[in-house]
Amino acid sequence: xxxxxxxxxxxxxxxxxxxxxxxxxxxxxxxxxxxxxxxxxxxxxxxxxxxxxxxxxxxxxxxxxxxxxxxxxxxxxxxxxxxxxxxxxxxxxxxxxxxxxxxxxxxxxxxxxxxxxxxxxxxxxxxxxxxxxxxxxxxxxxxxxxxxxxxxxxxxxxxxxxxxxxxxxxxxxxxxxxxxxxxxxxxxxxxxxxxxxxxxxxxxxxxxxxxxxxxxxxxxxxxxxxxxxxxxxxxxxxxxxxxxxxxxxxxxxxxxxxxxxxxxxxxxxxxxxxxxxxxxxxxxxxxxxxxxxxxxxxxxxxxxxxxxxxxxxxxxxxxxxxxxxxxxxxxxxxxxxxxxxxxxxx
Amino acid sequence: xxxxxxxxxxxxxxxxxxxxxxxxxxxxxxxxxxxxxxxxxxxxxxxxxxxxxxxxxxxxxxxxxxxxxxxxxxxxxxxxxxxxxxxxxxxxxxxxxxxxxxxxxxxxxxxxxxxxxxxxxxxxxxxxxxxxxxxxxxxxxxxxxxxxxxxxxxxxxxxxxxxxxxxxxxxxxxxxxxxxxxxxxxxxxxxxxxxxxxxxxxxxxxxxxxxxxxxxxxxxxxxxxxxxxxxxxxxxxxxxxxxxxxxxxxxxxxxxxxxxxxxxxxxxxxxxxxxxxxxxxxxxxxxxxxxxxxx
Numbered sequence: 001x002x003x004x005x006x007x008x009x010x011x012x013x014x015x016x017x018x019x020x021x022x023x024x025x026x027x028x029x030x031x032x033x034x035x036x037x038x039x040x041x042x043x044x045x046x047x048x049x050x051x052x053x054x055x056x057x058x059x060x061x062x063x064x065x066x067x068x069x070x071x072x073x074x075x076x077x078x079x080x081x082x083x084x085x086x087x088x089x090x091x092x093x094x095x096x097x098x099x100x101x102x103x104x105x106x107x108x109x110x111x112x113x114x115x116x117x118x119x120x121x122x123x124x125x126x127x128x129x130x131x132x133x134x135x136x137x138x139x140x141x142x143x144x145x146x147x148x149x150x151x152x153x154x155x156x157x158x159x160x161x162x163x164x165x166x167x168x169x170x171x172x173x174x175x176x177x178x179x180x181x182x183x184x185x186x187x188x189x190x191x192x193x194x195x196x197x198x199x200x201x202x203x204x205x206x207x208x209x210x211x212x213x214x215x216x217x218x219x220x221x222x223x224x225x226x227x228x229x230x231x232x233x234x235x236x237x238x239x240x241x242x243x244x245x246x247x248x249x250x251x252x253x254x255x256x257x258x259x260x261x262x263x264x265x266x267x268x269x270x271x272x273x274x275x276x277x278x279x280x281x282x283x284x285x286x287x288x289x290x291x292x293x294x295x296x297x298x299x300x301x302x303x304x305x306x307x308x309x310x311x312x313x314x315x316x317x318x319x320x321x322x323x324x325x326x327x328x329x330x331x332x333x334x335x336x337x338x339x340x341x342x343x344x345x346x
Numbered sequence: 347x348x349x350x351x352x353x354x355x356x357x358x359x360x361x362x363x364x365x366x367x368x369x370x371x372x373x374x375x376x377x378x379x380x381x382x383x384x385x386x387x388x389x390x391x392x393x394x395x396x397x398x399x400x401x402x403x404x405x406x407x408x409x410x411x412x413x414x415x416x417x418x419x420x421x422x423x424x425x426x427x428x429x430x431x432x433x434x435x436x437x438x439x440x441x442x443x444x445x446x447x448x449x450x451x452x453x454x455x456x457x458x459x460x461x462x463x464x465x466x467x468x469x470x471x472x473x474x475x476x477x478x479x480x481x482x483x484x485x486x487x488x489x490x491x492x493x494x495x496x497x498x499x500x501x502x503x504x505x506x507x508x509x510x511x512x513x514x515x516x517x518x519x520x521x522x523x524x525x526x527x528x529x530x531x532x533x534x535x536x537x538x539x540x541x542x543x544x545x546x547x548x549x550x551x552x553x554x555x556x557x558x559x560x561x562x563x564x565x566x567x568x569x570x571x572x573x574x575x576x577x578x579x580x581x582x583x584x585x586x587x588x589x590x591x592x593x594x595x596x597x598x599x600x601x602x603x604x605x606x607x608x609x610x611x612x613x614x615x616x617x618x619x620x621x622x623x624x625x626x627x628x629x630x631x632x633x634x635x636x637x638x639x640x641x
Contacts, residue, residue, distance in 0.1 A: 128480070128482045129484075130488065199467020235387050236383070237383060243382050303380050303381050
């Protein structure tokens with residue numbers, strides 16, 4: 001019998017693409033996509049269920065569908081997208097509801113995969129060059145997105161201790177770039193001149209969005225439990241990142257950087273949250289060998305991911321307005337998933 | 347009254363996307379690594395390092411006139427932890443050791459030092475481009491064990507560079523012996539290097555702990571260079587003391603590498619042995635030195 005998987009955040013890049021990847025697997029029988037928004041990618045056999053942002057209906061869904069795997073991609077790591085309160089609601093309360101549902105005595109859940117971020121290591125001048133999964137964080141926790149992710153990881157650790165019957169996979173993703181996803185760093189790289197802090201040329205690590213999806217697909221398929229850093233090989237200086245993208249650097253003052261950036265943010269020119277400014281000062285590297293030794297192979301190095309991103313960016317600017325991408329329509333989806341007229345492969 | 351609900355605005359919560367990938371993106375073959383610069387994972391660039399050697403060469407040859415003894419004890423291959431005595435508020439010994447070994451043995455040396463450098467604009471970046479690495483056990487293990495490189499540490503740390511001239515060539519405590527534990531874990535020898543000339547290149551007359559604390563610095567002295575050359579030039583320019591360096595026999599440890607922990611007493615004992623050896627060598631070198639300026 002195949003797996004029955006619940007994917008949270010189905011309306012996001014992560015959830016949608018992960019569900020697409022899982023649909024291709026023979027060993028996955030059922031995929032349920034839970035989200036506050038409609039899916040933004042075309043899905044064939046994923047059932048979409050709408051939920052509120054703190055996922056209060058989750059325990060009902062788990063009870064009713066008897067899923068054995070939950071892929072929790074619905075964690076906000078980009079603080080420019082939401083308010084502090086909403087961030088807490090989504091990340092912390094949402095995860096608590098999810099863990100409560102999964103840990104209930106009669107629960108069928110045997111594997112939980114949670115998407116966290118390398119943001120949990122913070123940035124400080126005292127950081128080691130490479131963070132291993134068990135290297136403690138050096139810098140104090142200053143930003144709200146980091147605080148909420150650390151809280152989530154804490155709950156997850158407790159959950160893993162209390163529920164030995166459930167395999168828990170915690171994945172910490174480095175800076176994701178790609179042709180599709182938009183993050184504060186990718187927005188910075190799309191500006192005519194790339195913001196950089198004067199006097200600092202930090203080494204950063206990147207992960208291609210395709211490797212994001214492949215790594216989640218990998219741990220779901222193998223039920224690999226544990227904490228894993230997910231990041232491309234190598235680190236490269238921010239100046240080199242800008243060079244690969246063919247952009248000049250725009251120096252920001254090294255002192256009072258946040259204050260200098262704030263008015264630009266108001267004008268909507270540059271949107272750099274504090275965790276990104278930290279990265280532009282000291283960079284961050286995470287050791288990706290644990291996931292590799294579990295058997296995962298990356299398709300892109302850090303520099304390869306940036307190259308791919310730069311090619312996508314050039315293609316977009318060279319191409320005219322594209323027709324509107326996929327839009328979810330309930331009737332159409334219902335027809336394809338449930339109508340007896342549709343011939344499905346058996 | 348209904349409790350206030352926090353309704354998410356559609357599309358507000360997650361990473362924005364452009365709606366579907368552009369063109370067939372998943373490539374069949376892994377993508378090549380299109381590096382443009384030669385900056386390695388430690389932030390070191392061999393090109394920058396070569397430029398630094400070119401610029402520093404005259405200082406090394408004509409100003410400090412560095413002279414080595416026992417350079418052949420530095421291995422041509424394999425990792426080793428170089429350990430030296432430390433002097434001068436703005437340490438003059440690290441560049442001399444790194445330059446000398448890179449020129450004469452032809453191997454890169456990674457200089458491990460205070461994290462503090464990284465926080466200073468321009469200086470921090472240049473420092474790491476020319477081979478500075480924050481002193482951190484994890485960094486050292488990777489360099490020595492996995493990459494079999496030469497790493498240079500000063501176990502005295504700022505206790506060595508923060509001392510005043512009246513305590514010259516008096517080795518401070520060697521920390522808590524962390525460097526010995528790193529060498530044991532990495533399975534590499536420790537090679538002690540005794541340096542004479544550093545203390546006189548920038549003699550600290552007295553410290554100003556209050557001002558240092560205010561500026562967030564580990565120490566802030568007034569040096570003889572300040573008196574002779576003024577506050578600005580005196581901070582950066584060394585006196586032309588004669589540098590002599592003596593490489594001691596490599597110290598190997600008869601323990602298994604990669605252990606979780608090593609006997610603290612064994613570690614402390616080895617650290618103290620190395621300290622005493624270096625101190626004896628310094629005494630010996632000072633005994634035969636006829637002039638601070640001419641050696």
